[in-house]
Amino acid sequence: MNAEQNTPPAVEPDAAPPVVPRRAKGGALWLLPVAVLAGLLAWQWHDSREQLNALRQEMARQIADLGAATRSEAQSDQRLLARADELAERLQAVEQQLAESRDQEAALQALFENVAKGREEADLLEVEQAVTLAAQQIQLAGNVPVALLALRAADVQLARLDKARYLPLRKALAGDIARLNELPLVDLPGISLRLEQLVNGVDKHPFAVHGRPQESSENAPAPELADTPWWRLVLTDLWHEVRGLVRVQRFDREEPALLAPGQGFFLRENLKLRLLSARLALFARDQWTFRNELTVARSWLARYFSPEDRAVQAALEELKALVAAEIVVDLPELRASQQALLALRESGARR
Numbered sequence: 001m002n003a004e005q006n007t008p009p010a011v012e013p014d015a016a017p018p019v020v021p022r023r024a025k026g027g028a029l030w031l032l033p034v035a036v037l038a039g040l041l042a043w044q045w046h047d048s049r050e051q052l053n054a055l056r057q058e059m060a061r062q063i064a065d066l067g068a069a070t071r072s073e074a075q076s077d078q079r080l081l082a083r084a085d086e087l088a089e090r091l092q093a094v095e096q097q098l099a100e101s102r103d104q105e106a107a108l109q110a111l112f113e114n115v116a117k118g119r120e121e122a123d124l125l126e127v128e129q130a131v132t133l134a135a136q137q138i139q140l141a142g143n144v145p146v147a148l149l150a151l152r153a154a155d156v157q158l159a160r161l162d163k164a165r166y167l168p169l170r171k172a173l174a175g176d177i178a179r180l181n182e183l184p185l186v187d188l189p190g191i192s193l194r195l196e197q198l199v200n201g202v203d204k205h206p207f208a209v210h211g212r213p214q215e216s217s218e219n220a221p222a223p224e225l226a227d228t229p230w231w232r233l234v235l236t237d238l239w240h241e242v243r244g245l246v247r248v249q250r251f252d253r254e255e256p257a258l259l260a261p262g263q264g265f266f267l268r269e270n271l272k273l274r275l276l277s278a279r280l281a282l283f284a285r286d287q288w289t290f291r292n293e294l295t296v297a298r299s300w301l302a303r304y305f306s307p308e309d310r311a312v313q314a315a316l317e318e319l320k321a322l323v324a325a326e327i328v329v330d331l332p333e334l335r336a337s338q339q340a341l342l343a344l345r346e347s348g349a350r351r
Helices: 022-141 144-161 164-181 188-204 230-245 263-283 287-304 310-324 335-350
Strands: none
Touching: 022 144, 022 164, 022 335, 144 164, 164 335, 188 263, 188 310, 263 287, 287 310
16 A cells, blocks of 8 residues: 555545445545554554563673673682692692601601610619629628619519510519518628727727736825925835845746736737737638637737726627627529520510
8 A cells, every 4th residue: 555545635625525336435444453453562662672672681681790700700619729739739738748657757766765765775774784793792701681672673664664575574573673672781890890990999098017016106105304304214225135036936827928018019910900900801701710819819818908898798798799709601693684684685686
């Protein structure tokens, strides 16, 4: 349909309205639904276009948001990758430090084992020295108390180590300690000190006599020469001369041995030598020489020194007690402890 057909004919104002035929009225009626339909279609097209534009805008916005999120995720991924690389480097450093610490721990463990082994070896060496000292004191000096102290110190050292492989050695030490405790006590230092006291007291003991009896001038009355007649003085001098020529002595008992004034010094020195010889025999465990020297010293002391003096009497009693003392004891050998220590050394060498 062209423009001419669509354009309605011009109506003149003065002319009478044309008569519309019935057919023309029917054609105008069907145009109304068409126009309504066209309007609905136009409105629907317009609405669809608006919705499409809105949808495009929403999609554009979502796409923009998605792009921004993608860019943010990409940045986050980059940061995560960088963080992962940093953590990987740190993990590698930590693993390296852990490996170094393990090496150091192994080195420290080896050092600790070496130190512990060295300390244990030192303790075992101290135990061996104590057992050796005890054996020397028994064999050479016969000093049982010192040997007991050494063995007990060795047992205390082993108890501090507290290991099962030391039990045989501790058992052997206990047996040797029990055998030494059963021995009679010989106090060598005490006997030596008693002899020293006797030697120091020799110079203080008085002799029994000094050649002949001497009168004390203090007890003699002083003569009064002024009032005494001459004949009494002559008789007194004569009496002193006769008294000096005559000596009264008893033979029904043994008299003290006479000593010249110069022989007292040598007697004291010889007595000291006898006592010192007995002291040497004491340390040498020579029972016969010890008793013989003390017997001779006791006989000299009783013969040449005053028996009424208390110091001499005490010295005689002391010498009598020392002569009866036993200085020789059958001492056991510490073979059990030495063999157990040797076996322990051999087992340690095999390990």
